[in-house]
Amino acid sequence: MKNSIKILAAIAVIGFAGNASAQGPTANANANATVVQPVSLSNNGTALSFGNVVAVANGSATMSDAPVGVETYTAGVDPGNLNRGTQSNVHFTVSGAAGFLWNIPAPPTTIPVISGANTLTVDNLTFSSIGGTLSGIGVADFYLGGTLELGATPVNGTYAGSVPVTVAYN
Protein backbone atom coordinates (compact mmCIF):
# COMPACT_ATOMS: atom_id res chain seq x y z
CA MET A 1 0.00 0.00 0.00
CA LYS A 2 2.80 2.32 0.78
CA ASN A 3 4.49 1.52 -2.53
CA SER A 4 1.28 2.25 -4.40
CA ILE A 5 1.09 5.68 -2.88
CA LYS A 6 4.62 6.41 -3.96
CA ILE A 7 3.89 5.39 -7.55
CA LEU A 8 0.80 7.58 -7.75
CA ALA A 9 2.72 10.49 -6.40
CA ALA A 10 5.40 10.03 -9.04
CA ILE A 11 2.81 10.04 -11.84
CA ALA A 12 1.29 13.20 -10.51
CA VAL A 13 4.65 14.96 -10.56
CA ILE A 14 5.28 13.85 -14.15
CA GLY A 15 1.90 15.23 -15.10
CA PHE A 16 2.68 18.66 -13.73
CA ALA A 17 6.08 18.68 -15.38
CA GLY A 18 4.44 18.04 -18.73
CA ASN A 19 2.06 20.95 -18.28
CA ALA A 20 4.82 23.30 -17.31
CA SER A 21 6.88 22.53 -20.40
CA ALA A 22 3.89 23.31 -22.67
CA GLN A 23 3.68 26.82 -21.27
CA GLY A 24 5.64 29.40 -23.18
CA PRO A 25 6.74 32.87 -22.30
CA THR A 26 4.18 35.61 -21.76
CA ALA A 27 4.76 39.22 -22.64
CA ASN A 28 2.52 41.87 -21.13
CA ALA A 29 1.96 44.54 -23.71
CA ASN A 30 0.66 47.97 -22.98
CA ALA A 31 -2.58 49.21 -24.47
CA ASN A 32 -3.51 52.85 -24.33
CA ALA A 33 -5.98 55.42 -25.54
CA THR A 34 -6.48 59.10 -25.04
CA VAL A 35 -10.06 60.19 -24.58
CA VAL A 36 -10.75 63.88 -25.01
CA GLN A 37 -13.92 65.76 -24.24
CA PRO A 38 -16.08 66.50 -27.26
CA VAL A 39 -15.74 69.96 -28.69
CA SER A 40 -18.75 72.17 -27.99
CA LEU A 41 -20.00 75.56 -29.06
CA SER A 42 -21.92 78.21 -27.15
CA ASN A 43 -23.38 81.45 -28.49
CA ASN A 44 -23.22 82.91 -24.99
CA GLY A 45 -26.81 84.06 -25.32
CA THR A 46 -25.96 86.55 -28.02
CA ALA A 47 -27.60 87.02 -31.43
CA LEU A 48 -26.91 88.70 -34.73
CA SER A 49 -29.21 91.62 -34.24
CA PHE A 50 -29.50 94.52 -36.70
CA GLY A 51 -31.95 96.45 -34.54
CA ASN A 52 -34.25 98.84 -36.37
CA VAL A 53 -33.59 99.74 -39.97
CA VAL A 54 -35.49 101.88 -42.47
CA ALA A 55 -37.14 100.02 -45.34
CA VAL A 56 -35.15 101.42 -48.24
CA ALA A 57 -35.30 99.49 -51.51
CA ASN A 58 -32.10 97.54 -52.04
CA GLY A 59 -30.62 99.03 -48.87
CA SER A 60 -28.58 97.05 -46.40
CA ALA A 61 -27.17 97.06 -42.89
CA THR A 62 -23.91 95.34 -42.01
CA MET A 63 -22.81 94.16 -38.58
CA SER A 64 -19.08 93.60 -38.19
CA ASP A 65 -17.44 90.49 -36.67
CA ALA A 66 -15.23 92.54 -34.35
CA PRO A 67 -15.42 91.81 -30.59
CA VAL A 68 -17.47 94.99 -30.26
CA GLY A 69 -19.76 94.85 -33.25
CA VAL A 70 -20.26 98.00 -35.28
CA GLU A 71 -23.22 98.37 -37.62
CA THR A 72 -22.94 100.30 -40.84
CA TYR A 73 -25.69 101.21 -43.32
CA THR A 74 -26.26 102.08 -46.89
CA ALA A 75 -27.90 105.41 -47.59
CA GLY A 76 -31.17 106.03 -45.77
CA VAL A 77 -31.25 102.78 -43.85
CA ASP A 78 -29.90 104.18 -40.57
CA PRO A 79 -32.89 105.17 -38.39
CA GLY A 80 -30.80 107.47 -36.29
CA ASN A 81 -28.83 107.05 -33.09
CA LEU A 82 -31.81 107.14 -30.75
CA ASN A 83 -33.88 104.65 -32.76
CA ARG A 84 -31.43 101.91 -33.63
CA GLY A 85 -32.58 99.52 -30.92
CA THR A 86 -30.56 96.45 -29.95
CA GLN A 87 -27.55 95.85 -32.15
CA SER A 88 -25.10 93.04 -31.67
CA ASN A 89 -23.08 90.38 -33.34
CA VAL A 90 -22.76 86.80 -32.07
CA HIS A 91 -20.07 85.94 -29.60
CA PHE A 92 -19.27 82.23 -29.89
CA THR A 93 -17.11 80.25 -27.48
CA VAL A 94 -15.59 76.94 -28.48
CA SER A 95 -14.83 74.53 -25.63
CA GLY A 96 -12.79 71.35 -25.78
CA ALA A 97 -9.42 69.84 -25.03
CA ALA A 98 -6.66 72.32 -24.25
CA GLY A 99 -4.22 72.79 -27.08
CA PHE A 100 -6.31 70.94 -29.64
CA LEU A 101 -7.09 72.32 -33.05
CA TRP A 102 -10.65 73.28 -33.92
CA ASN A 103 -12.35 74.60 -37.02
CA ILE A 104 -15.68 75.36 -38.66
CA PRO A 105 -15.78 72.75 -41.43
CA ALA A 106 -18.56 74.42 -43.41
CA PRO A 107 -19.16 78.02 -42.42
CA PRO A 108 -22.55 79.25 -43.63
CA THR A 109 -22.61 82.27 -45.89
CA THR A 110 -26.30 83.13 -46.24
CA ILE A 111 -29.48 82.61 -44.26
CA PRO A 112 -33.09 83.72 -44.71
CA VAL A 113 -34.88 85.79 -42.09
CA ILE A 114 -38.64 85.64 -42.08
CA SER A 115 -41.54 87.77 -40.98
CA GLY A 116 -44.85 86.10 -41.74
CA ALA A 117 -45.03 85.69 -45.50
CA ASN A 118 -42.04 87.94 -46.13
CA THR A 119 -38.43 86.92 -46.38
CA LEU A 120 -35.23 88.92 -46.36
CA THR A 121 -31.69 87.67 -46.71
CA VAL A 122 -28.70 87.93 -44.42
CA ASP A 123 -25.61 87.29 -46.48
CA ASN A 124 -21.88 87.90 -46.34
CA LEU A 125 -21.78 86.08 -43.02
CA THR A 126 -18.31 86.67 -41.64
CA PHE A 127 -16.44 84.94 -38.84
CA SER A 128 -13.62 86.56 -36.95
CA SER A 129 -12.04 83.10 -36.94
CA ILE A 130 -12.94 79.78 -38.52
CA GLY A 131 -10.31 77.73 -36.73
CA GLY A 132 -7.36 77.73 -34.41
CA THR A 133 -5.95 76.21 -31.27
CA LEU A 134 -7.90 75.90 -28.05
CA SER A 135 -6.28 77.75 -25.18
CA GLY A 136 -4.67 76.27 -22.10
CA ILE A 137 -8.10 76.00 -20.52
CA GLY A 138 -9.56 74.60 -23.73
CA VAL A 139 -11.51 77.56 -25.10
CA ALA A 140 -11.50 79.84 -28.10
CA ASP A 141 -13.75 82.76 -29.00
CA PHE A 142 -14.95 84.10 -32.30
CA TYR A 143 -17.58 86.54 -33.53
CA LEU A 144 -20.12 86.38 -36.32
CA GLY A 145 -21.29 89.31 -38.42
CA GLY A 146 -23.28 89.70 -41.62
CA THR A 147 -25.28 91.91 -43.91
CA LEU A 148 -29.05 92.31 -43.93
CA GLU A 149 -30.27 92.81 -47.48
CA LEU A 150 -33.58 94.68 -47.64
CA GLY A 151 -34.36 93.73 -51.18
CA ALA A 152 -36.25 95.58 -53.89
CA THR A 153 -39.51 95.85 -52.00
CA PRO A 154 -38.88 95.63 -48.27
CA VAL A 155 -41.93 95.09 -46.10
CA ASN A 156 -42.15 96.29 -42.52
CA GLY A 157 -41.95 93.60 -39.89
CA THR A 158 -39.82 91.78 -37.37
CA TYR A 159 -37.65 89.27 -39.16
CA ALA A 160 -35.94 86.31 -37.55
CA GLY A 161 -33.86 83.39 -38.64
CA SER A 162 -31.20 80.98 -37.47
CA VAL A 163 -27.53 80.65 -38.34
CA PRO A 164 -26.31 77.05 -38.07
CA VAL A 165 -22.66 76.90 -37.00
CA THR A 166 -20.82 73.65 -36.34
CA VAL A 167 -17.32 73.28 -34.96
CA ALA A 168 -15.12 70.22 -34.91
CA TYR A 169 -11.64 69.10 -33.97
CA ASN A 170 -9.27 69.19 -36.88
Add this chain to the structure above:
Amino acid sequence: MKNIRVLLLFVGVLMIGLGPSLTERVRAQSNQAAANASANVVKPIKLDKLWPLSFGILVPTSAAGAVQMVVSDLAVDAVTQAYINRTPTPLGGVTVLANQEGGTAPGPAIFKASGAKDYFFGITLPNNILVQLSTTDVVADPLLLDNFISNIGLSGQLTGGIGQMYFAVGATLHLEAHQAAGSYTGDFPVTVFYN
Protein backbone atom coordinates in the same frame (compact mmCIF):
# COMPACT_ATOMS: atom_id res chain seq x y z
CA MET B 1 -1.72 -14.53 9.76
CA LYS B 2 0.23 -11.36 10.24
CA ASN B 3 3.43 -13.32 10.12
CA ILE B 4 2.46 -14.87 6.78
CA ARG B 5 1.84 -11.41 5.27
CA VAL B 6 5.24 -10.26 6.41
CA LEU B 7 6.81 -13.34 4.88
CA LEU B 8 5.03 -12.80 1.51
CA LEU B 9 6.13 -9.19 1.43
CA PHE B 10 9.68 -10.27 2.15
CA VAL B 11 9.60 -12.77 -0.70
CA GLY B 12 8.34 -10.09 -3.04
CA VAL B 13 11.12 -7.74 -2.13
CA LEU B 14 13.62 -10.54 -2.55
CA MET B 15 12.38 -11.26 -6.08
CA ILE B 16 12.68 -7.65 -7.04
CA GLY B 17 16.18 -7.74 -5.71
CA LEU B 18 17.01 -10.80 -7.73
CA GLY B 19 15.58 -9.38 -10.96
CA PRO B 20 18.58 -7.38 -12.10
CA SER B 21 21.06 -10.08 -11.36
CA LEU B 22 19.09 -12.58 -13.46
CA THR B 23 19.00 -10.12 -16.33
CA GLU B 24 22.70 -9.58 -16.12
CA ARG B 25 23.30 -13.28 -16.34
CA VAL B 26 21.24 -13.57 -19.52
CA ARG B 27 23.00 -10.59 -21.02
CA ALA B 28 26.36 -12.10 -20.25
CA GLN B 29 25.49 -15.12 -22.32
CA SER B 30 24.52 -13.17 -25.46
CA ASN B 31 26.14 -10.72 -27.89
CA GLN B 32 26.03 -7.15 -26.84
CA ALA B 33 23.88 -4.68 -28.77
CA ALA B 34 24.16 -0.96 -28.43
CA ALA B 35 20.96 1.00 -28.70
CA ASN B 36 21.13 4.59 -29.86
CA ALA B 37 19.77 7.27 -27.63
CA SER B 38 19.36 10.79 -28.95
CA ALA B 39 17.75 14.04 -28.06
CA ASN B 40 17.38 17.28 -29.98
CA VAL B 41 17.54 20.08 -27.47
CA VAL B 42 16.18 23.33 -28.86
CA LYS B 43 16.36 26.74 -27.38
CA PRO B 44 13.25 27.90 -25.54
CA ILE B 45 10.79 30.05 -27.41
CA LYS B 46 10.95 33.70 -26.50
CA LEU B 47 8.49 36.56 -26.90
CA ASP B 48 9.43 40.21 -27.05
CA LYS B 49 6.92 43.05 -27.08
CA LEU B 50 8.09 45.74 -29.43
CA TRP B 51 5.24 48.24 -29.59
CA PRO B 52 2.11 48.94 -27.56
CA LEU B 53 -1.45 48.75 -28.80
CA SER B 54 -2.43 52.39 -29.11
CA PHE B 55 -5.85 53.62 -30.06
CA GLY B 56 -4.83 57.26 -30.32
CA ILE B 57 -7.09 60.18 -29.53
CA LEU B 58 -10.78 59.37 -29.29
CA VAL B 59 -13.79 61.62 -28.83
CA PRO B 60 -16.76 60.09 -27.02
CA THR B 61 -20.36 60.94 -27.79
CA SER B 62 -23.65 60.74 -25.96
CA ALA B 63 -23.90 57.09 -27.00
CA ALA B 64 -21.74 54.15 -25.98
CA GLY B 65 -19.41 53.05 -28.71
CA ALA B 66 -16.27 51.25 -29.75
CA VAL B 67 -13.27 51.36 -32.03
CA GLN B 68 -11.43 48.43 -33.54
CA MET B 69 -7.74 48.10 -34.34
CA VAL B 70 -7.80 45.97 -37.46
CA VAL B 71 -4.70 43.85 -38.12
CA SER B 72 -5.94 41.07 -40.36
CA ASP B 73 -4.53 42.70 -43.48
CA LEU B 74 -1.16 43.56 -41.99
CA ALA B 75 2.13 41.92 -42.88
CA VAL B 76 4.85 42.36 -40.30
CA ASP B 77 8.40 41.24 -40.88
CA ALA B 78 11.90 42.16 -39.87
CA VAL B 79 11.82 45.08 -42.26
CA THR B 80 8.39 46.44 -41.43
CA GLN B 81 8.40 45.69 -37.73
CA ALA B 82 8.86 49.36 -37.01
CA TYR B 83 5.80 50.94 -35.49
CA ILE B 84 2.80 50.64 -37.78
CA ASN B 85 0.76 53.81 -37.69
CA ARG B 86 -2.83 52.76 -38.16
CA THR B 87 -5.99 54.62 -37.24
CA PRO B 88 -8.57 52.48 -35.46
CA THR B 89 -11.86 51.89 -37.19
CA PRO B 90 -14.87 53.49 -35.46
CA LEU B 91 -17.72 51.09 -34.82
CA GLY B 92 -20.17 53.82 -33.82
CA GLY B 93 -20.54 56.07 -30.82
CA VAL B 94 -16.92 57.23 -30.95
CA THR B 95 -15.08 59.64 -33.19
CA VAL B 96 -11.47 58.92 -34.01
CA LEU B 97 -9.73 62.25 -34.22
CA ALA B 98 -8.38 62.79 -37.73
CA ASN B 99 -5.47 64.84 -36.45
CA GLN B 100 -3.62 62.63 -33.98
CA GLU B 101 -0.82 65.12 -33.37
CA GLY B 102 -0.13 65.61 -29.70
CA GLY B 103 -1.11 62.09 -28.73
CA THR B 104 0.45 58.64 -28.98
CA ALA B 105 0.36 57.62 -32.63
CA PRO B 106 -2.26 54.86 -32.99
CA GLY B 107 -1.21 51.41 -34.11
CA PRO B 108 -1.35 47.71 -33.23
CA ALA B 109 0.85 45.95 -30.72
CA ILE B 110 3.86 44.35 -32.36
CA PHE B 111 5.54 41.21 -30.98
CA LYS B 112 8.56 39.14 -31.96
CA ALA B 113 8.61 35.42 -31.27
CA SER B 114 12.00 33.75 -31.56
CA GLY B 115 13.39 30.30 -30.94
CA ALA B 116 14.20 27.15 -32.86
CA LYS B 117 14.39 27.74 -36.58
CA ASP B 118 11.41 26.44 -38.56
CA TYR B 119 9.54 25.37 -35.45
CA PHE B 120 5.83 26.01 -35.25
CA PHE B 121 4.36 27.89 -32.37
CA GLY B 122 0.98 28.83 -30.98
CA ILE B 123 -0.28 32.15 -29.62
CA THR B 124 -2.61 32.68 -26.68
CA LEU B 125 -4.49 35.96 -26.72
CA PRO B 126 -6.56 37.28 -23.82
CA ASN B 127 -9.89 36.71 -25.52
CA ASN B 128 -11.55 35.36 -22.47
CA ILE B 129 -10.33 37.74 -19.84
CA LEU B 130 -11.41 41.23 -19.10
CA VAL B 131 -8.75 43.77 -19.93
CA GLN B 132 -9.31 47.22 -18.54
CA LEU B 133 -7.59 50.46 -19.32
CA SER B 134 -7.80 52.96 -16.51
CA THR B 135 -6.82 56.54 -15.96
CA THR B 136 -5.61 58.46 -13.00
CA ASP B 137 -6.48 61.78 -14.58
CA VAL B 138 -10.05 61.78 -13.38
CA VAL B 139 -12.57 59.54 -11.69
CA ALA B 140 -13.72 57.49 -14.65
CA ASP B 141 -15.03 54.10 -15.57
CA PRO B 142 -12.35 51.91 -17.15
CA LEU B 143 -12.31 51.19 -20.84
CA LEU B 144 -12.90 47.58 -21.78
CA LEU B 145 -10.82 45.67 -24.34
CA ASP B 146 -11.96 42.51 -26.06
CA ASN B 147 -11.94 40.69 -29.41
CA PHE B 148 -8.17 40.39 -29.49
CA ILE B 149 -6.86 39.24 -32.84
CA SER B 150 -3.47 38.56 -34.39
CA ASN B 151 -2.57 39.19 -38.01
CA ILE B 152 -1.28 35.59 -38.26
CA GLY B 153 -4.10 33.94 -36.36
CA LEU B 154 -3.18 31.79 -33.40
CA SER B 155 -0.15 30.02 -34.84
CA GLY B 156 3.00 30.72 -36.79
CA GLN B 157 6.39 29.38 -37.76
CA LEU B 158 9.77 30.63 -36.68
CA THR B 159 11.25 31.20 -40.08
CA GLY B 160 14.10 33.22 -41.46
CA GLY B 161 17.75 32.59 -40.90
CA ILE B 162 17.53 32.83 -37.13
CA GLY B 163 14.08 31.46 -36.40
CA GLN B 164 11.79 34.32 -35.59
CA MET B 165 8.44 35.76 -36.52
CA TYR B 166 6.85 39.13 -36.01
CA PHE B 167 3.15 39.52 -35.49
CA ALA B 168 0.66 42.28 -34.77
CA VAL B 169 -2.17 42.20 -32.24
CA GLY B 170 -5.30 44.31 -32.39
CA ALA B 171 -8.47 44.47 -30.31
CA THR B 172 -11.75 46.30 -29.85
CA LEU B 173 -11.93 49.13 -27.33
CA HIS B 174 -15.26 50.06 -25.79
CA LEU B 175 -16.20 53.50 -24.50
CA GLU B 176 -19.22 54.40 -22.46
CA ALA B 177 -21.51 57.27 -23.34
CA HIS B 178 -19.87 60.54 -22.27
CA GLN B 179 -16.70 58.67 -21.33
CA ALA B 180 -14.59 60.92 -19.14
CA ALA B 181 -11.57 62.53 -20.74
CA GLY B 182 -8.20 61.16 -19.74
CA SER B 183 -5.19 59.09 -20.71
CA TYR B 184 -6.14 55.45 -20.27
CA THR B 185 -3.60 52.66 -20.02
CA GLY B 186 -3.40 48.99 -19.07
CA ASP B 187 -1.60 45.75 -19.85
CA PHE B 188 -2.69 42.58 -21.60
CA PRO B 189 -0.83 39.26 -21.70
CA VAL B 190 0.18 37.40 -24.85
CA THR B 191 1.76 33.96 -24.61
CA VAL B 192 3.58 31.86 -27.21
CA PHE B 193 4.45 28.16 -27.03
CA TYR B 194 5.83 25.47 -29.28
CA ASN B 195 3.10 23.54 -30.99
